[in-house]
Amino acid sequence: MPEQQNIEYKQSWHDDYLKWICGFANANGGIMYIGINDTGKVVGVPDYKKLLDDIPNKVRNTMGITVEVNLNEKEGKYFIEIITMSYTVPISIRGRYYYRSGSTKQELTGASLNEFLLKKSGRTWDDIIEERATYDDIANNAVKIFLNASANAGRLPETNTSLDIQDLFEKLRIAENGQLKRAAIILFGKDPGRFYANAFVKIGRFGSNDADIIFQEVEEGNLITLLQAVVNQLNHKFLTRPIEFEGMHRIEKSEYPIAAIREMLLNALVHRNYMGAPVQIRVYDDKISIWNEGMLPAGLTSDALKRSHASKPRNPVIADVAFKGGYIDAWGRGTIKILDACKSAGLPEPEMQEINGGFNVVLFKNALSEEQLLNLGLNQRQIKAVMYVKEKGRITNREYQQLNTCSRNTASNDLADLVKKNIFKPSDVKGAGAFYQLK
Known part of the structure; x- marks a missing residue:
């Protein structure tokens, strides 16, 4: 299970993770799991008994808040769940303020800290x-x-x-x-x-x-x-x-x-x-x-x-x-x-x-700038062809092959894809005289 806005996975505990708890408290709250890797797989923590005592004490001593710490077990492996509530007052750790934004933790300083403190008040x-x-x-x-x-x-x-x-x-x-x-x-x-x-x-x-x-x-x-x-x-x-x-x-x-x-x-x-x-x-x-x-x-x-x-x-x-x-x-x-x-x-x-x-x-x-064409998923051959047609007005399969030094089969597949993406339209002429234009 991937990490989400209010969920964080850690394989083992480090005191630096207190900053994440601070970030949760200042935002919308959240849950941290210790003993689960980034993919959501339980790997277990060997020192879970000690952590059950240490984590609540460290949170209380550094931030003055309380968190709910639970022990869970899956397939014989123990992991710890730390539930942090959202606080209406600003929470700091050693004079520094952190905030959970999206799936990242950021330290609040300068204008952003001023805005945050005003909002909390x-x-x-x-x-x-x-x-x-x-x-x-x-x-x-x-x-x-x-x-x-x-x-x-x-x-x-x-x-x-x-x-x-x-x-x-x-x-x-x-x-x-x-x-x-x-x-x-x-x-x-x-x-x-x-x-x-x-x-x-x-x-x-x-x-x-x-x-x-x-x-x-x-x-x-x-x-x-x-x-x-x-x-x-x-x-x-x-x-x-x-x-x-x-x-x-x-x-x-x-x-x-x-x-x-x-x-x-x-x-x-x-x-x-x-x-x-x-x-x-x-x-x-x-x-x-x-x-x-x-x-x-x-x-x-x-x-x-x-x-x-x-x-x-x-x-x-x-x-x-x-x-x-x-x-x-x-x-x-x-x-x-x-x-x-x-x-x-x-x-x-x-x-x-x-x-x-x-x-x-x-x-x-x-819609036909190189940046936009890349956003549409076109490859470099197709982008070159679009630029060619913008200048020349049309392109044939043979010209596509010569422009990109590619096989007829590659040219046909690329051109069909450009038609599918509503960038090119095929001519009414079929066979040897067929060509493509911008739609």
Whole structure:
């Protein structure tokens, strides 16, 4: 039986495993088995009697918590079961905090530790009073933009729209007793970067790889104005938009669905860890990615984002104001909107994954890039053939053989597979004149 989110197998006991127990206690609890290998096979522990006494004592002495320790037997081999409950207070071991995330243990430090401790105390980062800020730090134009947006969305009571800024902020719960919360600075601040160094968006244009950066720009400001500023910057300098004419009207179409870009950016700005690195947008010839620091909430996976899922915002105060302004909804549908927008535009399914301590979304410009073809399981011969057809328009069986220096049988099998994968379509012509084109 393989290891799962809340189950860990160890062949023998080492005191270093106390960190795993600490991680379970700080997360959703879990079970550790001593005397079972990684495949779930019972190998037994010879010193089980001693461990039955030692483990509970070591847990209590190092962490101040209790665990349930049971002795089990299978086919004459004894193994130990350690059941750890989830604790509502933060648990540390020798001053260090650990957390079970997925199937791995991670030590919490810096911004992630701060976020964890706030969560355990029933608070979130954006709900804390910013002692250094006053209403002179608020940008009135951003408030006006928000009020117009909320009026169009119909999510803010009309009585709130006529309030002065101080009363409005109290109603929005981004101020308390005349003092601004961090959320107010992020949403409406004149210069959020003065308070939080990395509250900006970095945009880079790359060549063939991440080391090949061609140029870059930085957009600073509050969340309300950043949304439009980043889109404008992308359109102005980073994206090539094909222009079509219909009658006398000039129509500009973005390389990527604007709805998808908007949702990606909103997700990054609303759900990012504001004590971590800035939001990073990378633009390549055939794709664009948006990364924000902050892993997915516990219990939420990348696959779950592709279907209906609960909304679990990292910054609930910021998210609530964004909802009232009509920027996001409160049902966790942002990622589904990204998928739907790409599907409607005939683009490949976006990639969504946790990486480098954050969350990354990638949009692909077309389904026939080498990266996408590899994801579809094509071999190098088939990829070379697709690139050939993109340039020449068609390919025959003989040309496939010559291109890849392979037998007719190999070429036939590869081409049949490309047809099966809906990448190639065979010509109506059969026999010697047969050829294949892109579907």
